Amino acid sequence: MQGHGSPPTPVSTAPSAASRHTSRRPRIAPAELRRTLSRVFGLDEFRPGQEAVIASVLEGRDTLAIMPTGAGKSLCYQLPALILPGMTIVVSPLISLMKDQVDKLGDLGLEAAQLNSAITARERDDAVEGIRTESHEFLLTTAERLSDGDFLASLRGRRIDLFVIDEAHCISQWGHDFRPAYLALGAARRQLGSPPVLALTATATPDVIDDIGLQLELQSMQVINTGAYRPNLRYEVIAASDDERQGRIGPLVRSLEPPGIVYCSTIRHVDTVLAQLEAGGMTAARYHGQLGARERRETQARFMRGELPVIVATNAFGMGIDKPDIRFVVHYSLPGSLEAYYQESGRAGRDDEPARCVLFHTSADRRTQLFFLGGGRADEELLADVHGALVRAVDTAGRPATLREIAALTSTRSTDRIRVVLAMLKDAGLARERHGSRFTPEGVLDAPGLRDLVAQAGARHARDREKLDRMVAYAQTARCRWRTILEYFGESVDWERCDTCDNCERGIPEPVPEPAAQLRPPSPEPTAPVLAVGDRVRVPVHGTGEVERIEGAIVEVAFPDGRTRRFKREFVSSA
Numbered sequence: 001m002q003g004h005g006s007p008p009t010p011v012s013t014a015p016s017a018a019s020r021h022t023s024r025r026p027r028i029a030p031a032e033l034r035r036t037l038s039r040v041f042g043l044d045e046f047r048p049g050q051e052a053v054i055a056s057v058l059e060g061r062d063t064l065a066i067m068p069t070g071a072g073k074s075l076c077y078q079l080p081a082l083i084l085p086g087m088t089i090v091v092s093p094l095i096s097l098m099k100d101q102v103d104k105l106g107d108l109g110l111e112a113a114q115l116n117s118a119i120t121a122r123e124r125d126d127a128v129e130g131i132r133t134e135s136h137e138f139l140l141t142t143a144e145r146l147s148d149g150d151f152l153a154s155l156r157g158r159r160i161d162l163f164v165i166d167e168a169h170c171i172s173q174w175g176h177d178f179r180p181a182y183l184a185l186g187a188a189r190r191q192l193g194s195p196p197v198l199a200l201t202a203t204a205t206p207d208v209i210d211d212i213g214l215q216l217e218l219q220s221m222q223v224i225n226t227g228a229y230r231p232n233l234r235y236e237v238i239a240a241s242d243d244e245r246q247g248r249i250g251p252l253v254r255s256l257e258p259p260g261i262v263y264c265s266t267i268r269h270v271d272t273v274l275a276q277l278e279a280g281g282m283t284a285a286r287y288h289g290q291l292g293a294r295e296r297r298e299t300q301a302r303f304m305r306g307e308l309p310v311i312v313a314t315n316a317f318g319m320g321i322d323k324p325d326i327r328f329v330v331h332y333s334l335p336g337s338l339e340a341y342y343q344e345s346g347r348a349g350r351d352d353e354p355a356r357c358v359l360f361h362t363s364a365d366r367r368t369q370l371f372f373l374g375g376g377r378a379d380e381e382l383l384a385d386v387h388g389a390l391v392r393a394v395d396t397a398g399r400p401a402t403l404r405e406i407a408a409l410t411s412t413r414s415t416d417r418i419r420v421v422l423a424m425l426k427d428a429g430l431a432r433e434r435h436g437s438r439f440t441p442e443g444v445l446d447a448p449g450l451r452d453l454v455a456q457a458g459a460r461h462a463r464d465r466e467k468l469d470r471m472v473a474y475a476q477t478a479r480c481r482w483r484t485i486l487e488y489f490g491e492s493v494d495w496e497r498c499d500t501c502d503n504c505e506r507g508i509p510e511p512v513p514e515p516a517a518q519l520r521p522p523s524p525e526p527t528a529p530v531l532a533v534g535d536r537v538r539v540p541v542h543g544t545g546e547v548e549r550i551e552g553a554i555v556e557v558a559f560p561d562g563r564t565r566r567f568k569r570e571f572v573s574s575a
Contacts, residue, residue, distance in 0.1 A: 050067075057076065061222045063198050065224050067226045091164065092166050093167045098140045104322075114139075115127050115145055142181070143181040161195060167201060169339065189217070190217060203489060205489055207463075209221075232354050237358075237502065241362055250279065250280040257327040263330070270313065285310075285312070304321070328355060335369075341474070379457075386421040390431060392409050394441060401438060403415055403418065429567060430449070481502070483495070554569070
């Protein structure tokens with residue numbers, strides 16, 4: 001494959017144990033990387049963290065890069081792809097983002113294709129032909145496409161040197177909820193020969209980092225975190241009743257320099273805010289998931305071209321939007337977590353110029369978010385139903401069962417909910433995912449094991465509520481807002497004031513109280529045992545084994561049958 005210009009001459013390195021794809025990794029001198037950076041991308045210097053991530057990728061390490069919005073995460077896979085001889089697969093969460101990335105790669109003279117539900121038949125045929133002839137440097141696709149057995153079969157045997165997951169927090173944030181295909185990415189990667197992973201995100205708490213490693217089935221992962229602090233963003237909160245914020249949103253937005261985004265948690269709020277802005281003579285448009293695809297595309301295009309000063313949207317808008325000059329992001333409604341808030345507010349000021357991030361806070365928003373959380377719970381009946389359907393489907397077919405075959409034997413027809421339950425069964429070692437997204441049961445789900453699974457589902461729901469409570473605490477705190485955000489993501493700071501948030505500007509009361517427990521990063525569950533390698537432990541269904549390895553929240557346990565299995569720490573108890 002040949003990109004724009006001639007890449008540096010590869011130099012063979014010694015074989016690595018990481019993967020067969022790392023056996024002939026080119027060793028590139030920093031000066032050569034910089035020449036490629038200048039020649040192909042027109043850049044003189046790397047941004048903070050980029051060079052370290054690229055070096056890790058070229059060494060064949062599984063890597064998680066946590067870099068703020070606007071820090072240039074895409075370059076971290078684009079530049080290595082010029083040097084690596086095989087294809088780079090990029091898993092992207094949004095089709096609109098995919099098209100934008102493919103267009104930009106094409107402008108650089110790089111061979112890139114996309115496969116998703118929105119392309120034409122001819123584009124699909126061209127992409128498939130490019131896979132067959134191995135002429136693509138980049139293939140951008142969705143997690144759902146990588147759950148398709150036929151698509152995976154078309155990729156097997158091709159040289160894939162890098163497996164990229166853009167917006168990798170979606171594995172933990174969405175995978176357990178409405179995009180369960182993200183939970184199958186580990187199995188998909190394994191079927192493609194386990195190429196090295198590059199996971200990219202702007203935010204990840206310690207728990208999310210552990211979950212990403214578990215779901216991608218990574219034995220180890222290099223984590224490069226450049227920090228979340230962006231001093232050009234001014235954070236502020238407006239406490240108001242529902243009626244008050246409805247009256248204040250118009251004057252506030254009119255006082256801000258455009259362009260900007262107003263985020264709402266519901267479509268009803270989108271319509272309310274849009275009406276208020278238009279009544280005040282402002283030009284604005286709405287964006288949410290229930291609009292037609294054409295209207296969404298046109299609205300986004302107008303905003304990107306600078307023709308639309310304000311867009312009022314649900315969280316369906318904005319991920320990966322490469323518009324550097326957004327001057328404000330207003331949240332009319334409280335998001336469900338500080339992760340979501342930082343991701344969305346961080347779309348402002350990507351050009352490093354001053355921007356404002358304003359959050360309205362009303363107690364009614366917490367009730368709305370609690371309603372959203374209620375839809376993702378797995379109860380005892382659903383768990384038993386899906387596990388029983390899995391057993392029957394395998395017994396009937398005499399082979400691993402597909403998601404569709406399992407769904408046909410359940411009382412629910414929601415494949416998304418079934419996929420979430422199968423992921424829980426996999427985490428507990430009660431199911432295994434085979435080639436082509438086919439499943440087999442492992443062990444027997446007895447009454448104690450079922451109760452344990454329900455308890456774990458309840459614990460995850462409780463953690464989601466805890467995240468919401470931390471979001472509420474951020475809105476109510478008198479402390480420095482930047483410090484509160486950074487501490488939530490596990491970063492330590494040696495200052496009390498940022499002098500760019502509303503609390504710091506009005507003066508923080510002295511002495512500053514110690515941060516409440518809900519403002520700290522998530523910590524291990526208090527019931528989680530203190531474990532060491534060699535300890536005897538018990539795991540529901542599987543019985544007693546010995547701890548072979550501990551990495552963060554992941555425990556590897558060796559059982560008397562000779563098999564070693566990986567579990568989240570919460571599934572393991574001292575024997």
